[in-house]
Amino acid sequence: MELTCDVIKDLLPLYVENISSANTRIVVEEHIDSCDSCKKELDKFQAQEECSFGTNTLPLKKLQYTLCKRKYLTILFSVMFTLLVLIIVNEYLTAPEYIPYTENPVTITKTNNELFIVHFNIPGAMYQISQYRENDNSGYIYNISMWSSIWNRSIYKDAVDDFILNPRGEVISSVYYSSNDGTEDILIYGKDRSPNGGTITLPRLVLAYYATIAAVLAVILGIVLFLFRNNKKAKAIILKFFTLSISYLLGHICIKGFSTSSYNAIRDFYAILLAMIPIYCAMLIGEKLLVSRSR
Ligand SMILES: [Zn+2]
Incomplete structure (x- = not known):
């Protein structure tokens, strides 16, 4: 047989x-x-x-298996939560605090052979220098900003190396300093390109668009989820995308709070994406935990 x-x-x-x-x-x-x-x-x-822990009865074993699975899920959930907290703390410690021009962050000197050298007066601070070509090609305009962070202030105390603005002897029309706090950019060398009223470096609003897209998606997917609530397979797939858009919104709130403007949009965007990973995982694990509890 x-x-x-x-x-x-x-x-x-x-x-x-x-x-x-x-x-x-x-x-x-x-x-x-x-x-x-x-x-x-x-x-x-x-x-x-x-x-299991060495018992011989099957129903008990099944219960222990469920408990064991829940234990693992709970640990995994805690790991994701810890990861998220670490990302937020790191973001907070390294968030750029722009240094206003009143703190005398930079001085510019000119060498005998027409090289312009920027000296940074605040030890450990970071800087960014952007270069634009004049419309009529007569020279270059520079925009300098400088920032520090809690992390920088406590770790780096070394002087910042000088920076040569025009290493190939480029002609320099003007050099501005942006405090990135809504005040006008300050002319520190050359001709003022807008003598009647200064230019203000504005924060970028791109994060507002992304957040709006994620919110709209979440609403649409929420409705679709409701419509397909009886289709198990479709529901599972839609739920994943719904969770994804909600994670983006939660990631944004964790990193930026309810503010959407940023002077450092790319940095903030990456931080949001990074925060999204543990949030998304935690949400999926949380859902599994809820399901195993209701069983
Ligand atoms: Zn068989």
Whole structure:
């Protein structure tokens, strides 16, 4: 008589517990080699076995398996939460605090061979220098900004190296300093390009667009989710995308709060994406935890 899968499945608990006879073991192993369905069943039993704490009754084992799974999920959830906290703390410690011109952050000197050298007067601070060509090609306009952060102030105390503005002898029309705080850019060298009213370096609003897109997506997907609430397969897929757009919004709130303007949009955007990873994972794990609790 050929052994049916049902018989094998009945034998599996004994096999896993190692309390079957040697002949039974051989029969089970031979069958497992040629039957995927029973092989899967065996893997499941073995996973439960690793998870259990040495009892022999199956219903208890099943309960322990669930508890064990919940324990792992809870640990994973805590890891994701910790990761998110670390990302937020790092973001807070390294957030740029722009240095206003009143603190005398830079001085410019000119060498005998027409090189312009920027000296940075605040130790450990970071700087950014952008260069634009004049419309009529007569020279270059420079825009300098300088910032520090809690991290920088406590770690780096070294003087910042000088920077040569025009290493290839470019003609310099004007050099501005941006305090990036809504005040006018300050002319520190050359001709004032807008003598009647200064230019203000404005924060970028690109994060506002991204947040809006994510919010609109979340609403649309929320509605679609509601419409497909009876279609298990579609619901699972839509839920993933819905969770993704919600994670972006939560990531934005974690990094930027409810502000959407940024002088450092790229940096903030990457930080939001980084924060999104643990948020997304935590949300998926949280959902699994809720499902296992309601079972
Ligand atoms: Zn089988």
